[in-house]
């Protein structure tokens with residue numbers, strides 16, 4: 403079994419909302435858990451509906467190892483694949499699933515990824531600047547980015563993925579520092595952020611958190627993966643199939659909101675045209691006009707759920 407800590411296995415985020423919108427109590431449905439993680443959501447799905455089949459995907463081998471054991475009670479109702487969720491349709495084809503009825507993306511990093519210092523995701527622990535969700539791939543690590551990216555590449559990721567106002571100042575300091583010493587440890591990056599960036603307002607995120615977020619997104623191509631997965635899911639969702647996405651920051655939520663809006667729209671012509679010339683047919687119906695948020699009780703039990711937003715849409719004209 404992969405390296406985990408039982409205390410890190412928090413309850414799945416927005417479980418009630420997932421079960422309500424994505425899991426009928428009866429019926430032989432197919433459910434794709436695109437972010438299997440520790441199998442928290444999948445476990446609830448399999449228990450709620452005794453006839454449902456789940457295909458779980460994750461790129462992290464630790465998560466897969468754990469979920470395989472946790473979900474073994476479901477025998478042949480659970481299939482598990484290691485890989486990226488942008489390849490969701492390939493994994494479905496491999497398992498002879500032409501269509502599926504429900505898709506869940508609970509994106510971002512899991513508690514166990516954040517809480518293991520050696521994964522390098524957290525600014526709270528000193529560890530290697532790694533941040534790869536799939537540590538077995540040849541993907542670049544956060545350290546490789548800090549040691550090799552040009553000034554303008556660093557500015558782009560700090561600005562676009564961390565929304566850091568002083569992205570140029572931070573990028574310049576990263577480059578200055580690497581002339582003397584190669585980037586290696588998270589603690590060194592925390593020190594630099596605290597030295598270079600202004601203290602946040604009382605309610606703002608801690609200084610290094612946005613820099614860590616930016617690097618993590620770049621290392622794992624998180625926004626590109628999300629866009630690709632949404633497009634792929636649209637092609638393999640059954641008529642009335644539902645897609646639920648739980649996201650944890652505004653960059654991800656914006657992608658989901660815009661994708662759902664676009665695919666639910668019956669015209670994509672630029673404003674001002676006298677009549678529609680695009681012939682766009684809506685393929686989604688938006689179920690949650692506003693994103694669902696975790697309740698106060700859940701936030702009290704699991705503070706990491708605080709920033710979660712869940713959007714649900716339904717396939718039409720399948």
Ligand SMILES: C[S@@+](CC[C@H](N)C(=O)[O-])C[C@H]1O[C@@H](n2cnc3c(N)ncnc32)[C@H](O)[C@@H]1O
Pocket residue numbers: 413414415436437438439440441442443444459460461462465485486487488508509510511512513535627
């Ligand atoms: C927030 S956790 C999911 C937790 C899970 N819902 C549970 O209840 O245990 C997100 C998971 O998605 C995985 N993940 C993130 N991006 C991915 C991608 N592009 N492809 C496959 N897995 C991904 C991460 O490795 C992580 O295990």
